[in-house]
Amino acid sequence: MARFLHTADWQLGMVRAFLPPEAQARYDEARIDAIRALGRLAEAEGCAFIVVCGDVFEHAQIGARSAARSMRALRALPIPVYLLPGNHDPLNAGSVYRSRWFTTERPEHVTVLDAPGLVRISDEVELLAAPWYGKQSPVPQLDMMAAQVEPAAQGTVRIGVGHGATEDIAGDMTGTALRVGRFTEALNRRALDYVALGDHHSLRDVGSLGKIWYPVTPEPTRFTETTPGYVLVVDLEPDIPPKVTPHRVGRWALVEQAWELHENADVKALLAWLDAFPDESRTVAKPILSGSLNLSDHAYLTDGLDVRRDLFAAIPDSSRSDLSIRAEDADLDGLDLTGFAADAAADLRERGGPAALDALELLLRLAARADDAGTGAATG
16 A cells, blocks of 8 residues: 655745735745644654645745745655646746755755656656646646556556646636546546646545545635645555545635625624634634725724734735725714814715715724723723
8 A cells, every 4th residue: 555645735935915024924934834744744644755746836936045944844854755846836947946956955855756757656656747847737738648658557556646727627728727537537447546636725526536636735825725724645555446534734724704894783793703713823814895884883893903903914905895984973973072173073074085084084083092091091
């Protein structure tokens, strides 16, 4: 039996625009920590090797700090590691795999699958690899090679190692997609025993066959990913269906949720959703807002989000939000203003428009803070 760890899309050196610098530094470290975690898992599970199916690095020009930490993490992995170049880190002229720092620092137990075709890694295991050489899908693709290769020898298991979208998720790129039918035919005649893929960042058993898998990224990269933060431990024997076991190694969460807000209770529900996350420092929560709030409730929302932004890795605004603000007489009544201030507030109320509403909301927030300060002083 061959037991190995299937992973992909480490995307080391990735920068997320929604993260402030301090959170970005922790996010970088988390991606390195995930490599250490999968190494511990591989050792604990008795895996013989690790296959990384593309996009090990986010791009060729990663910084020196990321490069040094990446190589240290690779060096610490306790078993042989096979890296497949993907569309983010292809084997072109400027490839990260041809850089001076990688070629000089690469540990001996780390192998780059730099040529298409069969690679025998032990007496019992072969890899059929299809590395990328540019931003376009490699030719011949893994599915084409699988359709042409002879069945595996008796007592040998063969693993297809590829990167790219299968036809059912390729969208407009179906012309360059991997063909599941070719994989199925190759699996049926034992030209392959398992297909290890990367590129799709969600945990997925392709075709529900149990033999073609995407393992997801070890730490999340986008809000749309399904079940990120996992790697797969795979048991393979000739003529026996693979046993595939997901294991969680990631610790971050990227979550978005739509909220329609019309009254104070809706705002409280949104804030309670944020407060329920168990580890805010490793959570990016993106509320997508719609509806309409009066000035008081919008001020309450703004203050609530501002306070929580100090706890979370990030609470980014969504371009899909469409929340409007309305001014009501009750908003002004709550200000308890007199003289010039009351006249100014009434004038802003009559003018309307975004600038006037922003000014009125600022008055509400300042008044609320003054009340809070006064209450505190009286209590003290």
